Amino acid sequence: MTKDEASTKKIKLPRTAKGKKPQYFSDPTIDKLLSMVLTLMGELSVTRDRLDTVERLIEKNKLFKQDEIENYDIPEDVNLMRSERRSAYIARVLKCVQDELETLQQKGDGKNVDLAD
């Protein structure tokens, strides 16, 4: 490896602390879920900050003003697209609930729910 290569090769540092982690809840899966939720909370915050930067730079570069966001008149076709995308997003996040429902139905408990589309 040349000196340049050595100076640019990324060194991977450890991410996990050595030592036993306490279990906080009755089920260790709950501990993991909480960690995931908090990490997601952080990532959304990071995304919001970045979006804020983007909007301000757009305004600074005179592409459009921030209040045009508030005053944006959503066309009907965009509304429909967003509605479909939203429904798919909600279904994706709540997929675990749907999975359980379908499993219950497969067990044939006699309570076949007539699902609306």
Add this chain to the structure above:
Amino acid sequence: MIPQTQHEMFATPDHDEASRQEFVSDFRVHLASRVFPGNFPTYYNRVLPEFAKAHGHEPKTRHEVRKVMTKDPYYQLWSAMQRSSQEMIWDSVIDSVERHLPDLIQKAKQGKGEGSLTLDPGLIAPKYLTGADIHLQPGAYHSTFVDDDVAEGAIYDRGTYIYAMGGMGPENDGLGRITYNFFKNQYPERKPERVLDMGCTIGGAVSYWALQEPNIEFHAVDIGAPVLRYGNARAKALGAAVHFSQQNAERTNFAENSFDIVTSHILLHETSKTALQNIFNESYRVLKPGGMMIHLDLPQAHGVPPLEAFLFEWEIYNNNEHFYGQLRDIDLDDVAQQAGFKKEDIGIKFAGSTWMEDQTPYAEDSFEFPITIAVK
């Protein structure tokens, strides 16, 4: 957070890394101010009545409190979130350090200034440091992953700043400011010529002293090579003259009777009971007759009510600060006497963030550190 002062060795976060670090700090502020306080009504309104009903008396010790509070769902959720927040600190910082590491290594090697760095590759890190990663910093103080590594130093510099939510002041040297200002105020007649800081990590405290007193000769020791390399480069970047060396504070190679002052800053709670005695013994050995040791650390449990004492010990059980447990009940007076100091020359004083000269945003909630002082 109030912005952290950036020096040449600082692993400056990019846009998203900075945003993530701010999130972690704000999350910790929220936990401290809006969630943690709920542990009190939880205890008094729910946990305590249940305990009293079952046992006919209130919990007598913090250990009894711990057994029941750790089963309460409110406490569990706060504790789990606090743990997550600590893990998130390091994760948000390591991204920046990984990105900057090759540059930081080069800068550390090239750094020029007064002071020096003496490493000892043969020094074996003690088990109380290698057994578990203290405060969950992956790799802790001693681990290296590449030649001339400084990563753990860079991680510590930004990570501890976020941990304290900016409370250590923009230069991240609040503890050094406390001991220095306290010393100058309480002992103005003393004119030290040679000072040793034990367990200096990245030298935040000792570098502050050195900047205030360019005519004093400063030495600083630590077990960890990466934190010393970083600390040496940081001191040079700030213009502080410090002689850093990789040594175990339990037994150094300094001559006896050679220092006017021996200090340490939150070292004692990260060391074993045996090592603590050795550190006091070593302090005595290297101090000149009439010299003074000044060891700042975390509060002990003497006289603290069981609930408060339990809540304050969260770090022992959840943040790999296992050795803080030995500090909680130990008789430091006795340890100092065993080291050779006379009882009448030993005292424990208290100093908090009011000694930080308006550097911290939290001065109103001044938290006081006990400082063990003894004169040889």
